[in-house]
Amino acid sequence: MNILYKWSLLLLTLCAQWGNIQARLLDNKFDYHAIAVDPNNRIWLGSSNGLYVYENRQLNGFAKTANLQISSLCFVGQTLLIGTQQGSIYLLTPGERIPQKLVQFGHPISDIEWKPNHPLLIATKGEGYYTIDPYQIKHWSTKNGLHDDFIYQVDFDSMNKIWSASDQGLQIQDKNSFQFLDSKDGIPDPIVTSFQIKDEAIYFITQSGHICKRSIHKSDTSNSFTTLSIQPSLNHILVLDKSLYITSDSGLLKYSLIGQEIGQTFRKQSLQKSIVDLEGNHLIAGKKILELLPGEQLQWITESEQQPIRNVHSILALPDQLWLTPDQGLLYIHLKNGTEEFTRMNPAESMIDITDIQSKSLNELYIATSGAGCFIYNTQNKIFSKVPLNATQSGNTILALSADSNRLWMATLNGIWYRQNLTDTFLSLETQWNHKKIIANDLLLRKTNHTLFASDGIGLIALGQSGLYDFGIPLGISARDFYHLEEDSKGRIWTNARHQGIYCIDGQKVYHFTEEEGLSDNEIVSFSILNNQYVVCVSKKGIDLIHLNNHFITSYPAEEMSLDFEPEYQSISQSGHEVFIGTSQGILCFGIPTYKKIIIPExxxxxxxxxxxxxxxxxxxxxxxxxxxxxxxxxxxxxxxxxxxxxxxxxxxxxxxxxxxxxxxxxxxxxxxxxxxxxxxxxxxxxxxxxxxxxxxxxxPYWQSIWFIIFVFLCFASLIILYIRFREKNLNKIQLLEKEKAIAELEALKTQVSPHFLFNSFNTLLQVIEEDQEKALEYTSKLSDFYRSLISYRNKNLVSLEEEWQLLENYFFLQKMRFEDALHLHISGRSENDVQYWIPPLILQLLAENAIKHNTVSLSHPLNIEVSLKDHQIIFRNNINVKKDKEKGEGIGIENIRNRYKSLISRPVVIQNTGTHFTVMIPVIHRDELQNLQFSSS
Amino acid sequence: MKSFLFLFLYLLSSKEYYKIQESNVRFTSSQTQETIRAFSKSLKGVIDKNTGQFRFSIAMNTFDGFNSPLQKEHYNENYIESNRYPEAQFIGRVIEQIDWSKPGTYTIRAKGDFILHGQTKNLIIPSQIQVISEQEIRIKSQFKISLSEFGIKIPRMVHKKLAEMIDVSLDCRLIKTDS
Missing domain, CATH: 2.60.40.10 (Immunoglobulins)
Known part of the structure; x- marks a missing residue:
């Protein structure tokens, strides 16, 4: 007894280790001065070189803000307000990349605060603060009531008073009246650099390093300033449900709400500001650091390194008390406001293997052991007393027990034993109902007299009016091994099966939750119902919350929470808002902080x-x-x-x-x-x-679209049409040319055989023979030359201009003999280059013949023919002496010339009749043009 | 009438201030290869007796005592740029209340804008004010100035000769002046 007393008095200092819960480093590139979280839970960071957002697990900068020295960030709904060292406020609307400048003040912005249904607060370093609501902007400074204009931080309390931290202490504004907490009130240091109000108390830090607490009611003199600690160069204070977190130039300090220092300094680096995000994570920003801690959701309760708690087999949580059995025996922990107090009890050797602890009444506990039976422990006088058991019948190894003030049911290796009243002897359930032995891991005494057993091997067994029966099989539950049973406030039974997740039995309905439904692991080691809101399921892979209302599952994967833990089977208990989980490393306390929101990530x-x-x-x-x-x-x-x-x-x-x-x-x-x-x-x-x-x-694809098919069809069709038309045109042209040629040949043949011409020529020859025989010879030779040329030209399309000149001269020589001085020919523009020019044959001769044919040729009316070459055309000109009797075949010659030209070249034959003169202008074809002609000279 | 009286008293009293009579400002740069010391006796300044507001200024080219004349030239031309920024100033207010009528030593924090090399920084400088008599006080202070915070760049060549943090110490005697 003495030893026990000694042990119970031994108070062990507490040292919650940061090391057990690790932080995740998100970034270490920049120096951050401001941090905020938007409604989508993205982290926004303000540094001396602009704005950054941490999303999608990476840091993205805003290039247009690189010149801003950001000192504070605040979200008004989805809109971000950015305060800078230069004294300006910028506004960034969602989706934008470039902030808009809103207003410029004369001093650096130190803080921006906004709460729904409150005015916006903007604090400056040197000109007081501003309150902005939709109707008015008010400026508060030493001119209208403040004691100091250098404001570090500003915030509302629960009564909507505005608190501000300044160089002259705390300033409290209630509408238009002011109160001050300064040196006169005994503030340890008037320079208050950061504060936070929580539960009617204000926590603040000062420039000289005081960490202080005070009631927010100034009149409350009983509660004056309490200095919790003095530490150098503090930057910012954050008060959460259980602890104070203070960033300093030498790391993050953690204190309990009553000022006890918890753990060592975290990260010995210069840290600026820490906040909690919507998921309850703790974010810390500072000089070249941005880190994320799981926050207050998970906390380890362990003793110092010398006396570690290991292998917690069973836990019982009562309000502010924890009873648990690690390897060393029974341990009592008193949970005071923010701290813990440990008391170790060393029961008799035989009691070491404690398997279960249940509360019997206010001051008494049942303690079940493996091998030593069952004990009652009186917490008042600290006395163990053994529950009398018939060891041979019931066995001394108790797996689980369930009890209230009168009843006691025990699941042992020798079946279920129970007593309905304290004075009764224990009865064997199986013997009573003639059932085979039930090895149960847990039993549940239900409100409705039903008793349930979670057996090891034979499923869920229920005890009803008519005896023991299988409870699971009629409901379709196939699992045979169960660990734990619990009933929620609506009478639903929850039970976890080996490797098969967790079942919820609601009357005749069964809900089965496994990995498929979202659990981290199918092997649920232990579970507990918290606050009638959640079922907290613990597995090696983490902690899952099943929301009782909608069966929505929220997971806390062990990896995410940097949890390296080995939970013990059925070692779990809940009290108030927290679940205590026994693990091989100690006790893990899991709670949902009041500031945590369940957000569904977008x-x-x-x-x-x-x-x-x-x-x-x-x-x-x-x-x-x-x-x-x-x-x-x-x-x-x-x-x-x-x-x-x-x-x-x-x-x-x-x-x-x-x-x-x-x-x-x-x-x-x-x-x-x-x-x-x-x-x-x-x-x-x-x-x-x-x-x-x-x-x-x-x-x-375009080749499948209708317009493309139509287009291709049209192209093809028009190509065919074009080809046909082109071919037709060509054929027509050839036909026309052939026709013209035929006409020309006909004309030439006419000339050849023209009896008139022959008759005239012979008459002339007769005259010449008489007069001059020499000349007659020449005449005859010219005549024969002329006819030879005529015949040789029959098959030619073109002849050289030189040849044509020759022919014309020959023809003229013949005619000159006949008409003598009545006919004159004047040729001009002849040159050696005439060989280069080409002309359809017999044209000039034809024109000359026409002129002679249609005009009177006499000494009184001589016919003057002028032929000249000028500008690539031959101008054929003669005076008109109209004959009285016209010869037949008029116009055929001229028309023939025109048509022959049309089929050869585009240049036209121009015919002018002035009445006194008849002019024909015939284009000649230069050698270079020949290639372009459809018909070259053969 | 009462408020008028207060105003009158305020105006009257606000003209009571302490003015620097003698001063000694030193700075020391301690680096592995070299220790540079310099001093100046030409600090000017006043402290308002009632409001605790003060204004100190010093001409930067009055510092003397470097290890060599060339060093002084470098100090004036390359680092401090005395021509462009001839003065360093410290304008602000004493946070703590001082009972000027009671002789003794007071530890105070002077908070204000420190202007050096054209840059302004808000600093809190812890100091001692020794009230010798109501007519005479003495101010002693020791603090550090970060060169990079005031935009003074140290070339890599002199990294081992010039410290980033400069120790400054100040000792001055002030005499009460009415005007």
Missing amino acids: VYISQLKVMNQNQAIKEQQFEYDQNYFSFTVSNRSNHQNHVFYRYRLLGLSDIWSVTSNHEIIFPRLEPGDYQLEISNSNNRNFHNAHVCQYTFSIKP
């Missing part, structure tokens, strides 16, 4: 790659060959590395796929309309999850 597409090219997510129309899609999805959550995404691509498949990959790939999508739906979850439970949609379409 999922969004952060990147879209099509054919490995980045695309704007706005883009919704893609070409047929842009059919390899790769989506990178992200969620706006700070603490989940393991995220599951569920997606489906409507248009391809209606079936949801679940993946933990951030990248979703669709190779070779067919043309069509698609809608991608993605939701996320930190387990596989997608109940209530946010869904992100993206609609897009892939256009069919």
